[in-house]
Amino acid sequence: MFISFQKNEKNRSLWQQYVAGDKAAFGELYAHYHKSLTAFCIGRIGSIELAENAASDTLIKLLQYPKPEEIDNFESWMYTVAKNVCSTHLSNTQRRKKLLDDNYQMEKDHLPEVDKIFSLENIDELIRSNLNEQDYQIWQLHQQGYGNQEIAEMISSTEKTVANRKSMARIKLKTIFKELNDGH
Numbered sequence: 001m002f003i004s005f006q007k008n009e010k011n012r013s014l015w016q017q018y019v020a021g022d023k024a025a026f027g028e029l030y031a032h033y034h035k036s037l038t039a040f041c042i043g044r045i046g047s048i049e050l051a052e053n054a055a056s057d058t059l060i061k062l063l064q065y066p067k068p069e070e071i072d073n074f075e076s077w078m079y080t081v082a083k084n085v086c087s088t089h090l091s092n093t094q095r096r097k098k099l100l101d102d103n104y105q106m107e108k109d110h111l112p113e114v115d116k117i118f119s120l121e122n123i124d125e126l127i128r129s130n131l132n133e134q135d136y137q138i139w140q141l142h143q144q145g146y147g148n149q150e151i152a153e154m155i156s157s158t159e160k161t162v163a164n165r166k167s168m169a170r171i172k173l174k175t176i177f178k179e180l181n182d183g184h
Contacts, residue, residue, distance in 0.1 A: 015029065015074050026063060034056065037055035037059065039051075041058075044083065044086040053089070057085045131169055134155065135165050135169045
């Protein structure tokens with residue numbers, strides 16, 4: 001309880017310093033409240049990225065507030081503003097989704113030719129058919145996150161050979177994908 005009281009006193013002191021014109025105090029308030037506002041907003045929005053944006057927007061609104069000295073309880077003010085910012089973010093997201101659904105809805109069974117060509121199965125088959133077996137194996141291991149040294153150990157080769165084969169495979173695949181893209 002004593003620690004919480006000290007923390008609240010420190011925050012009030014920072015708030016008073018900010019109201020008196022100390023911009024550095026606002027930086028400390030921002031650093032302190034951003035995490036708790038983000039957590040509050042996650043509960044309302046559900047997305048970490050949007051919640052972080054909402055928390056930042058809230059604190060920016062506090063910074064831009066023309067008469068901060070008129071705010072009686074700045075913590076209550078911030079959480080009320082955060083609640084409103086979250087509602088606005090949700091409303092905007094829903095509005096954008098509805099606009100996209102209403103104006104750009106594609107038939108589920110109708111995929112553009114490019115999407116058909118670039119489905120995961122087709123891409124894998126395209127890669128497999130254009131690389132020899134060892135290069136394909138190297139490519140697959142690379143895609144799984146293995147480094148050159150690890151791949152070299154797995155296929156009993158040298159790290160330099162693996163790097164060279166990956167580079168040549170990448171050049172070959174770029175050319176093939178470019179030709180496919182230019183043709184459609």
